[in-house]
Amino acid sequence: MDTRWLDRQQLGAWVRLVTVMELLPGVLDSQLRRDAQLTHFDYYVLAMLSESPERTLRMTAVAQRTGATLARLSHVVQRLETRGLVERFPCADDRRATNARLTEAGWEKVRESAPGHVETVRQHVLDALTPEQVTQLRDITDAILSRLDPDGSRAALYRRYDAD
Amino acid sequence: MDTRWLDRQQLGAWVRLVTVMELLPGVLDSQLRRDAQLTHFDYYVLAMLSESPERTLRMTAVAQRTGATLARLSHVVQRLETRGLVERFPCADDRRATNARLTEAGWEKVRESAPGHVETVRQHVLDALTPEQVTQLRDITDAILSRLDPDGSRAALYRRYDAD
DNA sequence: CCTAGTTGGTTGTATCTACAACCAGTTCTA
DNA sequence: TAGAACTGGTTGTAGATACAACCAACTAGG
Numbered sequence: 001m002d003t004r005w006l007d008r009q010q011l012g013a014w015v016r017l018v019t020v021m022e023l024l025p026g027v028l029d030s031q032l033r034r035d036a037q038l039t040h041f042d043y044y045v046l047a048m049l050s051e052s053p054e055r056t057l058r059m060t061a062v063a064q065r066t067g068a069t070l071a072r073l074s075h076v077v078q079r080l081e082t083r084g085l086v087e088r089f090p091c092a093d094d095r096r097a098t099n100a101r102l103t104e105a106g107w108e109k110v111r112e113s114a115p116g117h118v119e120t121v122r123q124h125v126l127d128a129l130t131p132e133q134v135t136q137l138r139d140i141t142d143a144i145l146s147r148l149d150p151d152g153s154r155a156a157l158y159r160r161y162d163a164d
Numbered sequence: 165m166d167t168r169w170l171d172r173q174q175l176g177a178w179v180r181l182v183t184v185m186e187l188l189p190g191v192l193d194s195q196l197r198r199d200a201q202l203t204h205f206d207y208y209v210l211a212m213l214s215e216s217p218e219r220t221l222r223m224t225a226v227a228q229r230t231g232a233t234l235a236r237l238s239h240v241v242q243r244l245e246t247r248g249l250v251e252r253f254p255c256a257d258d259r260r261a262t263n264a265r266l267t268e269a270g271w272e273k274v275r276e277s278a279p280g281h282v283e284t285v286r287q288h289v290l291d292a293l294t295p296e297q298v299t300q301l302r303d304i305t306d307a308i309l310s311r312l313d314p315d316g317s318r319a320a321l322y323r324r325y326d327a328d
Numbered sequence: 329c330c331t332a333g334t335t336g337g338t339t340g341t342a343t344c345t346a347c348a349a350c351c352a353g354t355t356c357t358a
Numbered sequence: 359t360a361g362a363a364c365t366g367g368t369t370g371t372a373g374a375t376a377c378a379a380c381c382a383a384c385t386a387g388g
Binding site: 222224239255258 | 367
């Protein structure tokens with residue numbers, strides 16, 4: 001088995017991508033933690049709920065959208081529930097299932113923390129790029145996702161924002 | 165304070181980037197954990213040592229290259245040391261400092277796990293991209309890093325691979 | 329029906345990371 | 359040259375995640 005090693009160009013791109021993946025989550029996390037007492041993952045969960053009809057989703061649906069295991073989500077939602085940001089109630093259609101709904105306090109939390117989060121994303125990522133680069137980044141990440149998520153279980157989420 | 169919300173193009177790129185950041189670490193981690201009983205971070209530490217003269221670096225230097233806090237690194241190296249992959253010894257120049265050196269077993273571990281790791285990187289990322297896209301990705305991540313790491317403390321690492 | 333297998337979700341435990349406290353050695357400064 | 363401040367590193371502990379085990383509810387096949 002001969003290994004196909006990476007050339008200079010590939011290595012440069014790869015090492016930078018790894019570095020971004022290391023630094024970016026920390027930046028997002030600490031801004032949200034500082035300004036809203038939320039982790040980035042917490043925020044994502046609340047944001048998903050806030051965009052859904054009745055601000056309600058089944059646990060499985062949230063897990064799929066956020067890419068979390070059900071176990072992880074269960075722990076996280078439990079914490080959000082004790083903080084009064086989310087409430088859980090059994091699903092009428094399927095009595096195995098649990099619905100998670102954003103409370104009024106949770107809705108308020110999303111509304112007040114969204115601007116700061118968006119500003120952070122702009123400052124650290126999008127504003128550093130030209131419009132062409134934003135388009136390129138979209139295409140590149142799309143290609144990568146076709147490998148990372150071949151059966152497209154996460155695709156529903158990001159395809160929503162595609163141009164018509 | 166009017167929030168500048170993201171347009172469709174930006175949102176598409178951003179959501180995809182977040183999804184990649186969520187999925188990719190897990191893919192790298194589980195391949196290495198399965199095939200070499202190492203986390204991606206463990207691997208990175210060993211790889212840094214393997215590329216250094218005498219396969220030795222000071223703890224601070226490793227921390228800087230991997231982007232870890234010294235505390236985290238200390239724990240990780242402790243585990244690697246009990247597994248016999250790394251050894252620590254006091255630095256002669258500065259008696260506060262500690263050197264970490266790759267053992268023969270550690271060197272062997274890097275040699276045998278590198279091909280599988282590179283193959284994973286190819287399959288899930290690089291082989292999904294055209295050569296132009298690899299170049300674009302390099303430029304895009306470089307631009308992002310100028311915001312994430314403005315004083316360039318991580319830059320030394322990835323600049324090493326730049327074309328002359 | 330009734331049983332095997334699947335799906336939805338929770339809980340317990342082991343592991344890892346972050347944070348703060350801490351110690352030892354070094355440098356700066358008056 | 360003593361003391362203050364800083365640097366390099368380790369350790370303890372609390373919080374978060376992964377993994378496996380588990381239970382309850384649904385579904386399909388005989």
